[in-house]
Amino acid sequence: MSVKTTYSDIRKFISQINSSPTVEKEREVIQKELAKIRNEFSNPKITAYDRMICSYKLAFISTLGYEVDYGMVEVIMLLANSKFIYKHAGYLTFLSCYRNVPGACSLLINTMQHDLQNTKDEVICETLSTLAVISDAQIAEVVGQIVMKLAF
Known part of the structure; x- marks a missing residue:
């Protein structure tokens, strides 16, 4: 049963x-939350919204080290x-x-190709920002021509 x-x-x-x-108590809280997130992700009926909330929690946990x-x-x-709100979270x-x-990073290639050809500027900007941070040669080789078309 999924909880909203x-x-x-x-x-x-x-x-x-x-x-x-204490640090031990922090770890306990995080482990409990990770278990909840894992349970939520295992639900076949999870909504994009719930997936987004859980992913934000994962990002925060990762940021804590x-x-x-x-x-x-x-x-x-x-x-x-x-929807851009979900892409941004992703x-x-x-x-x-x-x-x-x-x-x-190789899992992103098709998505990035598609997003760079999107008609919405915010999607293109988000994709370019991610591409700049990743700096992956394999992705750059595949999407380089698309980026050049956007630039000129």
Whole structure:
């Protein structure tokens, strides 16, 4: 059974971490949240919104220095969504959690090609920003011509 996740869940999670009196308590809070996220991701009926909220939590956990070793498929699914809010969450989480995972960047090639040819400037800008941060030769080789057309 899935529980609807909301932005207030993110605030509550961050408050729990900030109020943790010890590093051990912080780890406990994070491990509990990771278990909830893993459970949410295993739900076949998860909505894009719930996937986005969970991905933001993963990005925050990664920013704190904890390893995030799952959720990449869900992030790629966010990137494939046509709504910018979900794409943004996907790119942000990918950069926070998975950009240094060997072979992960190759999963973005098709999505980036598609997004660079989007008619919405915000999607193109988000994609170019991600491309600049990733600096992956394989992706640059594939999308380089598209980027050149955008520039000139």
